[in-house]
Amino acid sequence: MTFSLSRRSFLASSTAALLAAGTLPSWAQQSQLRLIFWGGQARADRTYGVVDLFTKDHSDVSIEGEFLGWADYWPKVATQTAGGNQPDIIQMDYRYIGEYARRGSLAPLDEYVGAGLDTSSFDEDQLRNGTVDGKLIGISLGVAAGAAVYNTKVLADAGVEIDPMRWTYDDLLTQGPKVSESTGGAVAMAPDGSGIELLFENWLRQKGKALYADGQPAFAPEDVTEWFELWAELRAAKAIISPDEQAIDTGVLETAPLVRGKSAMNFTTSNQLVAYQTLIPDPLGIAIYPATSPDSTGGHYRNSSQYFALSSTSAAPEKAVEFINFFVNNPEAASLLGVERGVPASAAMRDAVAATLDERGQMVVQYIADLGEIAGDVPPTPPASAGEIEVALKTKSQEVSFGAQSPADAGPAFYNEVIQTLGRTN
Structure with missing residues (x-):
C-alpha cells in the first residue's frame, strides 16, 4: 500500500508532534x-x-x-x-x-x-x-489580445501565405483546402472556430455589434445563424478540421489541434504563443483572427x-x-x-x-504593438452568466457541426438560450 502526504499535511502533523513535546519552532507561525x-x-x-x-x-x-x-x-x-x-x-x-x-x-x-x-x-x-x-x-x-498562432512550416510546405495583420475569412476559405490537399487530408489549415466565444465576439465587433450591452445580448438570432453558416462553408471546403477531431480539444494545450498536428493553426490569445512553442518543434508565427475584409478594424482589443x-x-x-x-x-x-x-x-x-x-516573446510584444488602429475599445465587464454562455456556444456549435441541428435552427435556439440564461441570473 502506498500513500502520499502533502506539504500542508506534513507541516500540520509535524507541528502537532512538536506541540506535544513542548517545542515549537518559528516556522510554525508561517x-x-x-x-x-x-x-x-x-x-x-x-x-x-x-x-x-x-x-x-x-x-x-x-x-x-x-x-x-x-x-x-x-x-x-x-x-x-x-x-x-x-x-x-x-x-x-x-x-x-x-x-x-x-x-x-x-x-x-x-x-x-x-x-x-x-x-x-x-x-x-x-x-x-x-x-x-x-x-x-x-x-x-x-496585456493580451486575440490571435491566431500558426505553424509556419506547414503553411509554407502547402504553398500558403497569409498577411498576419490583414488575412481574412475568404483567405481561409480559398487557401485552407491547399493545406488539406498537401497533407493528404491529415492536416487542415485551421480548427473549427464556431464554438470559440472570443472569435465570435471578434466577428461581431467587426460588424459593428458586440456580445453584450447593458447585460443583454447585443446581437440578433440571424447573426448566430450567419456565423454557423460561415463555418459550415469552411467545413465543407475542408479548410478546417472535422467535427470528430475538434471534439478532442478540451481546452488544454496538449489537446489543441495545432499541438496534435491536425491543424496548422489555433485560435487563441497572443500570450499563448510562448506556451505553444514549447510543445511544437516547428517555428510558430502569430496573426490576427481572420478579418471580414482586409481593412476591417475594431474586432480585436487589448485585454x-x-x-x-x-x-x-x-x-x-x-x-x-x-x-x-x-x-x-x-x-x-x-x-x-x-x-x-x-x-x-x-x-x-x-x-x-x-x-x-x-x-517568440519579442513577437508577442510586437504583435500587441502592431494591432494599432486595428484594435477597438475593451468591452465592458460581461454579465454574471458569461461563462455559462461561453460553454453553451461551444455545445451548440458541436450540434451544428455533427449535423444534429441546422444553422438556421441553431441561431435562434442559441439566442433564446442566452436570453433565458441572462434572465435567470439577473
Missing part, C-alpha cells in the same frame, strides 16, 4: 496561502519559480499551488467557493471576475493600493479592466489576459497581497514569467523583461 490558476505545465513551472523566489525571502509565508486546465478550472473554483474553501489567491478571467465580485467572493484591493500594492507603473486601462462596480478587484497579469484576485475569506489577506505585488512588480519575477501570461501591465516590468525575451 502564514499558509493557497494559490490556484489555470494553464499548462509551462505556466506552472514559471509560476512556481516565482513562488520559490518569494518564499526564499519571506520565510514567514508558505504557498501551496494548484493548476488545472481551463475546462476543469471553473467547476473546481465554483465548488471550492460554494464549500467555503476558496484559495487565498485566485486567477480570474474577465468573463467571471464580475460574477465572483458581485457575489462577495472576492475582496476589493483598493485599501492596499499604495500600502502593500504598487500600481503606480500600471497602464490605466489595465487597472480599469480589473475594476468592478468602481472597486479594484483584479490585478492584471498581462487583461487574466487577473490575480484576493479571496474575501482569506485568513492572511495582507500576505496574499504581498505575494500578488511581488508577482507583478519584482524584476526577477518578471524575467521568470516573461510574456507567457501576456505583456506585463506595468511599464517598469516591461522594461525589466524586454532584454530577457526570446524570439
Whole structure:
C-alpha cells in the first residue's frame, strides 16, 4: 500500500508532534496561502519559480499551488467557493471576475493600493479592466489580445501565405483546402472556430455589434445563424478540421489541434504563443483572427489576459497581497514569467523583461504593438452568466457541426438560450 502526504499535511502533523513535546519552532507561525490558476505545465513551472523566489525571502509565508486546465478550472473554483474553501489567491478571467465580485467572493484591493500594492507603473486601462462596480478587484497579469498562432512550416510546405495583420475569412476559405490537399487530408489549415466565444465576439465587433450591452445580448438570432453558416462553408471546403477531431480539444494545450498536428493553426490569445512553442518543434508565427475584409478594424482589443484576485475569506489577506505585488512588480519575477501570461501591465516590468525575451516573446510584444488602429475599445465587464454562455456556444456549435441541428435552427435556439440564461441570473 502506498500513500502520499502533502506539504500542508506534513507541516500540520509535524507541528502537532512538536506541540506535544513542548517545542515549537518559528516556522510554525508561517502564514499558509493557497494559490490556484489555470494553464499548462509551462505556466506552472514559471509560476512556481516565482513562488520559490518569494518564499526564499519571506520565510514567514508558505504557498501551496494548484493548476488545472481551463475546462476543469471553473467547476473546481465554483465548488471550492460554494464549500467555503476558496484559495487565498485566485486567477480570474474577465468573463467571471464580475460574477465572483458581485457575489462577495472576492475582496476589493483598493485599501492596499499604495500600502502593500504598487500600481503606480500600471497602464490605466489595465487597472480599469480589473475594476468592478468602481472597486479594484483584479490585478492584471498581462496585456493580451486575440490571435491566431500558426505553424509556419506547414503553411509554407502547402504553398500558403497569409498577411498576419490583414488575412481574412475568404483567405481561409480559398487557401485552407491547399493545406488539406498537401497533407493528404491529415492536416487542415485551421480548427473549427464556431464554438470559440472570443472569435465570435471578434466577428461581431467587426460588424459593428458586440456580445453584450447593458447585460443583454447585443446581437440578433440571424447573426448566430450567419456565423454557423460561415463555418459550415469552411467545413465543407475542408479548410478546417472535422467535427470528430475538434471534439478532442478540451481546452488544454496538449489537446489543441495545432499541438496534435491536425491543424496548422489555433485560435487563441497572443500570450499563448510562448506556451505553444514549447510543445511544437516547428517555428510558430502569430496573426490576427481572420478579418471580414482586409481593412476591417475594431474586432480585436487589448485585454487583461487574466487577473490575480484576493479571496474575501482569506485568513492572511495582507500576505496574499504581498505575494500578488511581488508577482507583478519584482524584476526577477518578471524575467521568470516573461510574456507567457501576456505583456506585463506595468511599464517598469516591461522594461525589466524586454532584454530577457526570446524570439517568440519579442513577437508577442510586437504583435500587441502592431494591432494599432486595428484594435477597438475593451468591452465592458460581461454579465454574471458569461461563462455559462461561453460553454453553451461551444455545445451548440458541436450540434451544428455533427449535423444534429441546422444553422438556421441553431441561431435562434442559441439566442433564446442566452436570453433565458441572462434572465435567470439577473
